[in-house]
Amino acid sequence: MQKIKTALLSYGMSGKVFHAPFLDIHPGFELLGSWERSKKLIQEDYPEVKSYPSLEDLLADDVDLVIVNTPVGTHYEYAKKVVLSGKHAVVEKAFTTTVAEAQELNKIAKEKGVKLAVFQNRRWDSDFKTVQKVIEDGVLGDLVEAEFHFDRYNPLLSPKAHKETANDGAGILKDLGPHLIDQAVCLFGSPKSVFGDIRITRENSLVDDWIDLQLIYENFRVRLKAGFFVREANPAFTVQGKKGSFLKPRGDVQEDKLKEGEKPNLESWGTESEDLQGLLHTEIDGKTIREKIPTLQGNYFSFFDGVFNSITNDVAEPVTAEDGVKVMQVIEAAIASNTQRKVIDL
Structure with missing residues (x-):
């Protein structure tokens, strides 16, 4: 080879x-x-x-x-x-x-x-892959809304200067925001319009560290949130359809394992703990079910x-430059929306 x-x-x-x-x-x-x-x-x-x-x-x-x-x-x-x-x-x-x-x-x-x-x-995170499969399986019916969170509790400023000085690449919108936006666009395509609320919440911060974006589609809405003052995390993914709901905590283990120096393998790598399984509450073939759903294996190797x-x-x-353009279009629209305090059409 x-x-x-x-x-x-x-x-x-x-x-x-x-x-x-x-x-x-x-x-x-x-x-x-x-x-x-x-x-x-x-x-x-x-x-x-x-x-x-x-x-x-x-x-x-x-x-x-x-x-x-x-x-x-x-x-x-x-x-x-x-x-x-x-x-x-x-x-x-x-x-x-x-x-x-x-x-x-x-x-x-x-x-x-x-x-x-x-x-x-993050398209290959275990939690996102599971959400993607639940949506593709159609068990929620026509979608009404979805809410994705990338929540952390970390009030301290980063020691990395490029992350905390005012520059075009700094801030949570361009750090965690691209993960959330790409996941939404990957699942649902580009939105028709965007409303963005962008804030600074940490003491002495010079860059945005809290975002609340609403992506507006023809028949449903997607809300994307990230911030540094969430001690008790919300579900990372909440998807509501006309038949039911799916709630999934953030559970992918890959980043933590890699930081610990563990080497990836293709057998058990990216396997979440069972206690972080998502909850599916819906109706299938006329029967109401409310049960935990096994989480798919994550693997950045893919x-x-x-x-x-x-x-x-x-x-x-696997992620094209065109995909990158779509994410940047949402980011620019969110910035314009926050400045003008209005919905921005794409």
């Missing part, structure tokens, strides 16, 4: 936790190394790889695929250099800081004939497998 030679643009938390472990175990990838600025850490975990002193050195190497996992404000600049050099790219969320940047990257990638994917790993398949078989990326 010909391996796709892959390099990272940083080896901080995202490189160490979300990318390198899966590139390492996938037989179709060869991890060449990472661009490292001050700290040189990747060779401690992968002694055979390179630590590149600059982006130019990395792009000059025999690299097929580049993971753009740097701060959001740099995504457009770095991803543009990558695709212009004729290399495939995976770009972390948020894809860019504006719709125009996202559209330009998509255009350049098509002109250069390279693959450009957005790293929306994203990387999709990237491999996209490059080797010239098929669509």
